[in-house]
Amino acid sequence: MLKKIPLYILIIFTLLIFLFTGCSQNKQNPEMQRQSAKDSGENEDPPEQLKEIEKKIEKMFKDLTSLAKGGGNVQQGQNQAQEQGQKEQGQEQQGQKSEQEQGQGQGQDQGHGQKDQQGQEQQVQDPWKEISAGIHEIHVQWNSLIPVAAKKGASNKLIEDFSNALNDLTVKTAERNLEESLIFCSRFYSFIPDFYSLYKTKVSPEIKRIRHFSRNAVLLAGKGDWGQASLDVSSAKASWSLFKNSIKPEQQESANKIDYSIYEFEKVVNDKNLLLTEIKGNILLDNLENLEKEMEKNI
Numbered sequence: 669m670l671k672k673i674p675l676y677i678l679i680i681f682t683l684l685i686f687l688f689t690g691c692s693q694n695k696q697n698p699e700m701q702r703q704s705a706k707d708s709g710e711n712e713d714p715p716e717q718l719k720e721i722e723k724k725i726e727k728m729f730k731d732l733t734s735l736a737k738g739g740g741n742v743q744q745g746q747n748q749a750q751e752q753g754q755k756e757q758g759q760e761q762q763g764q765k766s767e768q769e770q771g772q773g774q775g776q777d778q779g780h781g782q783k784d785q786q787g788q789e790q791q792v793q794d795p796w797k798e799i800s801a802g803i804h805e806i807h808v809q810w811n812s813l814i815p816v817a818a819k820k821g822a823s824n825k826l827i828e829d830f831s832n833a834l835n836d837l838t839v840k841t842a843e844r845n846l847e848e849s850l851i852f853c854s855r856f857y858s859f860i861p862d863f864y865s866l867y868k869t870k871v872s873p874e875i876k877r878i879r880h881f882s883r884n885a886v887l888l889a890g891k892g893d894w895g896q897a898s899l900d901v902s903s904a905k906a907s908w909s910l911f912k913n914s915i916k917p918e919q920q921e922s923a924n925k926i927d928y929s930i931y932e933f934e935k936v937v938n939d940k941n942l943l944l945t946e947i948k949g950n951i952l953l954d955n956l957e958n959l960e961k962e963m964e965k966n967i
Contacts, residue, residue, distance in 0.1 A: 712867040717813035724802050725857050731795050732850050796844050803838050810834060820866045830859045847891065854884045871963045874911040878904050879956050885937060886949035894940050901934045918966065922959045929955050
């Protein structure tokens with residue numbers, strides 16, 4: 669006959685079982701925890717550092733594109749400064765009554781006009797300084813984002829690739845290499861959707877991937893790399909096919925516009941028509957931006 673087990677041993681054994689079970693639950697795989705958070709159905713707000721980096725990249729694209737088109741607002745600002753300076757000088761000269769006063773006034777007014785003109789030109793003639801300042805801010809934001817992204821589950825490869833892309837972009841803009849700066853800016857942006865994918869966002873990050881492929885196709889077409897441009901259009905189409913599943917009926921009209929714009933964009937890329945590629949590509953990018961804003965507003 670078995671001996672009766674003392675009560676205190678049973679109590680200790682029971683406590684050990686509860687303790688072991690609790691520790692096992694607390695050591696849940698991080699990937700399982702992230703998946704559990706996504707399966708909960710609750711939206712997660714991405715960190716502000718990531719949002720700010722994306723905004724600065726988009727602004728950089730606009731500044732670089734403006735330079736690529738011959739200066740755009742930069743040249744316009746210089747012309748306006750010169751015209752304004754000349755206009756002010758003419759008005760002041762007409763307002764003088766005597767030759768002496770006219771000479772003195774003209775000298776003073778020309779001095780002021782030249783200073784004003786130089787001041788305005790200094791503000792607009794070197795957009796590279798503004799681009800450089802923006803990149804510096806991105807470095808600061810990225811340094812703050814790294815531990816946050818790593819904790820959320822970003823792979824070492826993603827972090828390393830993003831960091832290298834930022835360094836390469838910094839070098840190219842410091843060299844003031846316009847064409848290469850645009851290409852490397854696009855490469856840098858290509859990692860943005862991957863970071864947003866760490867969170868259950870209101871709008872699928874896939875729309876940002878479509879934006880990247882579309883914009884990159886336009887840039888590569890400008891370099892004459894039609895083969896890779898065509899591949900990027902195909903990638904945009906594939907991503908769009910996935911993204912369309914998340915579109916609600918009330919957004920179908922905007923989705924139809926993108927369907928047609930992708931079709932027309934692909935056609936002109938295959939025809940290797942650079943002018944039409946830029947036009948159709950920009951229409952597609954505008955349609956994507958409008959749809960993204962519409963979806964964010966309605967969620």
